[in-house]
Amino acid sequence: MTYRGVLIGCGFFAQNHMHAWQSTPGAEIVAVCDRDPARAEQFRRDFGVAESFSDAAVMMATLRPDFADIVTTVETHPELVKLCLSHGALTICQKPFAESYAAGLEMVKAAEAAGRQLLVHENFRWQKPFRHIRAAVETGEIGRPHFLRLSFRHGHDIYANQPYLARVEELALMDVGLHLFDVARFLMGDVDSISCTTQRLNQRVRGEDAFVALLRHKDGAVTSVECSFDSRFGEERFPQTLAQVEGDGGSLELLAGYRLRRHGPDVIAEEDVEPPVPLWGTRPWHLIQESVAAFEAHVVEVLDGRAVPQPSGAHNLETLALTRAAYRSARQGETIHMAPFIAAGAER
Numbered sequence: 001m002t003y004r005g006v007l008i009g010c011g012f013f014a015q016n017h018m019h020a021w022q023s024t025p026g027a028e029i030v031a032v033c034d035r036d037p038a039r040a041e042q043f044r045r046d047f048g049v050a051e052s053f054s055d056a057a058v059m060m061a062t063l064r065p066d067f068a069d070i071v072t073t074v075e076t077h078p079e080l081v082k083l084c085l086s087h088g089a090l091t092i093c094q095k096p097f098a099e100s101y102a103a104g105l106e107m108v109k110a111a112e113a114a115g116r117q118l119l120v121h122e123n124f125r126w127q128k129p130f131r132h133i134r135a136a137v138e139t140g141e142i143g144r145p146h147f148l149r150l151s152f153r154h155g156h157d158i159y160a161n162q163p164y165l166a167r168v169e170e171l172a173l174m175d176v177g178l179h180l181f182d183v184a185r186f187l188m189g190d191v192d193s194i195s196c197t198t199q200r201l202n203q204r205v206r207g208e209d210a211f212v213a214l215l216r217h218k219d220g221a222v223t224s225v226e227c228s229f230d231s232r233f234g235e236e237r238f239p240q241t242l243a244q245v246e247g248d249g250g251s252l253e254l255l256a257g258y259r260l261r262r263h264g265p266d267v268i269a270e271e272d273v274e275p276p277v278p279l280w281g282t283r284p285w286h287l288i289q290e291s292v293a294a295f296e297a298h299v300v301e302v303l304d305g306r307a308v309p310q311p312s313g314a315h316n317l318e319t320l321a322l323t324r325a326a327y328r329s330a331r332q333g334e335t336i337h338m339a340p341f342i343a344a345g346a347e348r
């Protein structure tokens, strides 16, 4: 069976979505939509899609697809997600899921009311190196993990392809922080408390472009998350995240150049975990492009009833709450405990 899908938002990142859908067995994009009709039509031609629309409501009512892939910026998500769910579609929403916890909760409730699956396109956990690390942790290779370090620090000009990022008030935590918090939860479990400090290194951007966060997980493990969009290295590392996981039986190190070093009690082994470059892909984007393809293959498994959403909107709501808590911690200089913070509405 081939599921019929539509894509909404024909901008920069949606090109990766479209290429990946074209190589995903079991799914076909039957229409694309952008409020700018010229963009929608360009996508229709470039990707050989049957139809293009400039109004998502008209497209959903006309086609009633099995799934909808929303690749617009955050402020449009609540309206579009609720629209797609109301037409019975499994709905995928790009990150950031929502501008506020309240807006995210509204979408999760809409999915429950519609009885439809809602997924957030969180592709970092689908990156090949993190799939390998998770498998190693699950098989008990390093014993009980008690420490994780994630480091996403680079100097790549992200503002060239995404000029809106230079104008947003909330930058690094909302753009990449939530990816890293999702990976921390994926590898180490849910979080009890967080503290965070932010920096604005590039004075030409409005929001924070660097932060360091410390997460305490419910089982006592800790994660240190470092992120910067203004770091200088002789060899650019973008878009790689470096990682270190330590357990009571060994450690794993994800080093630059996709080298995964496994430290057992008395052995050190190194493995190359670089993802393949998709036929339609280019370096250094292949890390992200392959993860988009892996996520979309997962969506077909969810449509088939063979997998549960990784992650669902409900799961991602807690990641969003962590991001909101990180902002409060940075502002007030205090540790935020997640249970009371969420019970009080996660700020906004």
Ligand SMILES: NC(=O)c1ccc[n+]([C@@H]2O[C@H](COP(=O)([O-])OP(=O)(O)OC[C@H]3O[C@@H](n4cnc5c(N)ncnc54)[C@H](O)[C@@H]3O)[C@@H](O)[C@H]2O)c1
Residues within 6 Å of the ligand: 008, 009, 010, 011, 012, 013, 014, 033, 034, 035, 036, 039, 054, 056, 071, 072, 073, 074, 076, 080, 094, 095, 096, 121, 122, 123, 161, 162, 175, 288
């Ligand atoms: N997961 C990742 O690795 C990753 C990477 C880059 C961007 N993103 C996310 O993808 C999203 C899109 O980013 P982008 O850089 O492609 O943005 P973009 O501005 O290039 O594209 C968004 C498109 O959506 C269209 N649009 C907006 N509202 C619409 C509506 N109501 N109906 C139809 N079309 C509408 C716009 O006209 C535009 O063409 C953002 O949320 C961003 O954070 C994710």
